[in-house]
Amino acid sequence: MTADQRKHLAVLAAIWAALLFAPYWMPFFGGYTALGSRVLVLGLGAMSVNFLLGFTGVLSFGHAAWFGLGAYACGLTLKHIALSTPLGLLAGTLVGGVAGALLGALLVRRRGIYFAMVTIAFGQVFYYIAFQWLSLTGGDDGLRGFARQPLDFGLFQIDLLHNDIYFYYFVLFCFAVAVGLMAFILGSPFGRTMIAIRENERRARFLGIPVELHIWIAFALSCFFMAFAGSLYALVNNFADPRMLHYSLSGDFVIMAVMGGMRTFWGPLLGAIVFVVLQDYISSVTVNWMSFIGLLIVLIVLFFPRGFLGMLRPRRTA
């Protein structure tokens, strides 16, 4: 084992240990378990955006659509179809992911700034639907009347609704599965073609990589991850509302990824932690929290474009 690999393992162990014991150390810093669950889910969202942005070089500024679709589908399943948390998650992931994959097929020939614009506009379609379709979604008031259900293992049940710590560990488990899958894909030959496309699309094309197909697959995968995160978010809040589909949230995810370091795997999680905690704090002390968040974004763009982890690890990726 080389020194690099040892260091890598040590960092991984530290990250997972911190996440595993979060309910016990967070209170010392003013955190609370429910906030921990929220950060994990939004972090997963940021990592899903970054799966596409940081590792394929494709900027989607409408990913909140898949997040929100997942949330609504999960909530509606729990409310109308089945009182089962896993089924809700499955339904949310499938609905959001499939919708994203289908739309992605339409968009994948666009590039760069045009791609960003088209994804914003199409993302708003779903915001608009959630806003208008009162009978199904509850419109501006949001979708209520569902709650996460206990996990039923036959012999025993785990109460996710009333016990925040149990729920945190459930979220952590889901997070670990999704993130593990992401890391696995990025380490596969397919994942390396994503990075090749990011690095030099022309060269990748000439190697014989059908660039559009690969971008589409990466886009679709990222939509599934995003929808999974959105479904979890519905469970975190027992609630879904149109703002979960709005491009502002897409922008938040992108800024989390950039802030943490979009060329790094864990950066977006760090970005999400800082962003969510800061937002939580600022909005509790001032009504002008929007200005502060806006200022934060401007400062990051101007002074920390490579993000926190990007600065620690100069010019090295994958």
Place this chain on the structure above:
Amino acid sequence: MSALEVEHLTKRFGSLVAVHDISLTVEPGELRAVIGPNGAGKTTLFNLVSGFFAPSAGSILFDGADITGVPAHRRVGLGMARTFQITEIFPELTVFENIRIVAEVAAGYRLRPWLNRSEKAELRGRIDETLALAALSGKADRVVGELAHGDQRVAEIAMALALKPNLLLLDEPTAGMGDQETYEITQLIRRLHKAGKLTIILIEHDMRVVFHLADRITVLDQGRLLAEGTPQEIAANAAVQTAYLGQAA
């Protein structure tokens, strides 16, 4: 059977004729240099052969098969690899990673979620072999974008080699290099040429390199074929003297 046969190839861009009715034949294992002043149509010829542009007229035969209508990325699969005038690499990855991507795609693994043990071992062997051939083994873990310009060009050639081509097209491999780097690239090309059945076509401005390496030389001028022959014949050719060598001197 010839490695490459180009017949009456023409490429027009609007009213500009970049390549005008060029025919040439390259034999297997040959090292052919293509020279000519700027704007002679050398790179356009490369782009036609490698499938970047479709020709306006004429045909291209590769190993005896007509590939005129075959798209660029499929020509790669048929055993044709090229480098570019401007270095085309994956700059933020290491030399090893650059070559690994090429090797994986060339082996048809691009959509694979994982590789089994023997596939991994075979791939590893191919990468190591390529690194050794290009004398890059010592720099395998360096980020390509941070290498010296000459080493980047070598890395790019190594990427092309990882495709295991039969025909290698090199577009000005020594462009922008100092004497030492030019010497090293020349040695590399000579090694590749000596090592096996690889057919190489080389666009080059540096006449020392051309006359040192080439089996035969093709001279283009203003999109037309001006002359073709051994280095000795070309050096003695009066038309070439006036059109090109005279200028350069």
Place this chain on the structure above:
Amino acid sequence: MLELIFFNITNGLIVGAFYALMAIGLSLILNLSGVINFAHGGFLVIGGYLAYVLTPYIGFWGALIVSPFLTAIIGVAVEWLLIRRLYGRDPLYSLLLTFGLAFIIEDGTRQIWGANGLPVSVPPALMSALSSRFFFITGYRMFMVATVAIVVVLLFVLLRHTRVGVRIRAGTLDLETVAALGINVRALRSFNFAVGIFLAGLAGVLAGGQLGLEPTMGDGLLMPSFIAIIVGGVGSLTGTLVGGLLIGVAAGLTAVVFPSASDAVMYVIMAIVLLVRPRGLFGEEGMLT
């Protein structure tokens, strides 16, 4: 029924003219600088509120002219201080920067002028209906459409027949060549940015007169402007103009049959255009892909 259709088409044209005014400003900046200006709605709000402040002193007509100029000056200041640093970098960064700016502008206006709606007082002469039969065509609505028409014509004249306009168009197609010709690209971009923001400011004044002012008013106009650009084809100002009018009229017509779907129709149009003509109605191969 006929009157209803006429009403909605007129309404759609007015709305469409509005979208076009916003979208052309956005498009100018996008084409030359490669910046998706998320703060464009914010500049519209600034234009509107400046008019609110200025009207008591210089009247509506004065504000109509002065306020867009002031907005453009603020815009250029922002371009100089912030956006200029990001040219040549990944477009992601300018997009995020203007995204953050939009937050600051919205919150800032709310802080200064409050969250509640404010009116821009319009001369009474403009507010009367033109005829009792077509009661809905107030003088102000006609005036809005006329203003947009005049400004758009002036802009197209500027772009086609003045030196700076020709440079902007050339820069849109091939900025490197323009720079190689020794033209000051920085100044060109600043000027172009100012023109775009001027249009946003003007849209703000006009909107304020019709709908009143709110800190969030720019947000609702931003998305239709994006869609106008996509439908018309990125890179083509004519396309943007047509796209804006098209989605406005389509929304107006849909309102006759199915009022609640009138906003949805622009998304439908966008989807159809992208399926049938991926580059947009007036987009050309190779433009800003």
